[in-house]
Amino acid sequence: MTGTAERRKASDAGVTERSAMRRVRVTTDRGGPEQERGRGAYGDEQQQGRAPLWVEEPAQRHPMPDPVRTAAVRALLIIAVTLLQAMVAFFCAMAGAWVAFPMVISSVASTVAATWAVVDVWVTRQVWSQRYGVVSEPSSTARALRRERRARRRQERAALREQERIRRRGGTGRLSHS
Structure with a gap:
């Protein structure tokens, strides 16, 4: 304690x-x-000899990788424009303006685009983490098992090649032709 x-x-x-x-x-x-x-x-x-007001420290790492951040910013801008369009369409419909119907149609299309942009962020994040994320190294036991399996396969292939060579010579598998 x-x-x-x-x-x-x-x-x-x-x-x-x-x-x-x-x-x-x-x-x-x-x-x-x-x-x-x-x-x-x-x-x-x-x-x-005074301490400065602040000390700039470099960031340890970005909160998001660059491609994911780019996709997220793009999605955010598309979502903002979609919300703005929907709001304008609503007010035009309330006012009875002729622009209301085209605005509603474009808002529906923008909603589809915004959904696509959000899915793009998710896919980009998954792809990035799959490519550059966790670096996995097999454990020593897995490595040893793989080595043994490879050696067994090599021996089997060598035995098959030997049998094929004997067959090509015309032998029936015997060592001598007496």
Whole structure:
């Protein structure tokens, strides 16, 4: 239990330290003496020894692969246009405008296209994960079994070739023709 208590104390100290740093940063960035001398909050932070407002960290990985993201953005745009068309068709129908019927027809066609776009996202995601997803390596036992199977097949093929060679020579399978 001492390990857990020590970890808790360490994490509490880390939280306290981080919040104190935030308070210092906020007070110095909001118009302290640096602002009065004409120095901005962004310009001379490294020269003065202050911590920057934020540190840009590169993303560990994209939440989605690029082809899937592209398909998702395309689907989102198509869905947005479809909803807009449906709304315009509804208001035109309520107003009794002549454009209502063509808008309803185009909304139905856009609904089909939006459904297709969503299916495209799903298929693209499946294809990507199948091609580039999990790299599976067979276990050593599977490898050994496969090796044994290959050796057996090789022996069987060699035996068949030997029998075929003996048959071609005209022998009946005997070793001598006495």
